[in-house]
Amino acid sequence: MPDGRSARMDDAASRRMRPAASDFAAPLREAWYYALPSRGLRRLTMISRLMLGEPILIGRDERGSIFALRDLCPHRGMPLSAGNFDGREIECCYHGWRFDTRGQCVMIPSLVPGQRFAPGHIHTRLYPAREVQGNIWVFFGENMGAAPEIPVLDGFDNCAPDLVESVRFSAAIDHAVVGLMDPAHGPFVHRAWWWRSRRSIQQKAKAFSPSPFGFTMLRHAPSHNSRAYRLLGGAPETEIVFRLPSVRIEQIRAGRQRVANLTAITPIDDRVAEVSHCVYWTLPRLGLLKPALRRYVRAFLYQDRDIMERQQQGLRFDPPLTLIDDADTQAKWYYRLKREYLRACAEKRPFENPVEPRTLEWRS
């Protein structure tokens, strides 16, 4: 137990770290966010998503290219995704205005010859959208050049994820991200016979260094108290990267084999975040274990979702929160990274990573 003095110091330090201002708690803009796996969007189809509180239509045209538009008709606000799409143009279901895949209005059926209204003045917003390693990402902001890149997993160049699970958390983005990088909740939240028990708690030391728009837990052998790694055989080593706005990449190597976990959190609105977990692997035998693996990933995500839902009951009272060294240092880094990114964008200057190389120790 900390003595009274150090507890007070921790309190004071944590108050300084506390992301109280509502503008700071808002999701970062000038960033790519995960939308859905590529296989969820067939040619000539479109879907509607809420991302960062904005209605987004994501479609795949006749040539197979994806696009993203604001999902609102500029005429009377009808969701365009409720209309028809022929692979080239979207027809609004209300009055039939037609839009191309860049969001430009190309036809207004009610116009009669001689009426001078030009559809060319009308458009709905076009969002940059990209497909990378079997996933679709959408950019929110104005300056893609200065933003963190969409993550690319080593050794999976033209691959799609072997498994994707998405779960919605009733949590604002910061709590979802801090939960994702929290090393101390494992033995309490993710207790299960196939993963670990509460008694398996042990002291750990992990070396970290800054990496682009985030930090990296350097390559190390995973804890012996994590049973699932044993499936891989060999002597697995893992490296975990966090990158703004809300991406975690775990790359595990065991001999020539690789497994990668990409976890991306997308703010749906101010109160809900969607966590998407994509697993890539090279081991053919993991394919046989896919149904079991899916159950395992789901169970893990549901445990996080349930704990966050319970946390919301407390957060309604806006209590002061505490971030301690070293178990919460990654959370402190996240808040610092986010703050620096907001400042760098506002001041139109390059981002300066505030993370210093350091070894963190905790029991988990």
Ligand code: FES
């Ligand atoms: S609301 Fe879309 S055409 Fe009228």
Ligand SMILES: [Fe+2]
């Ligand atoms: Fe968790």
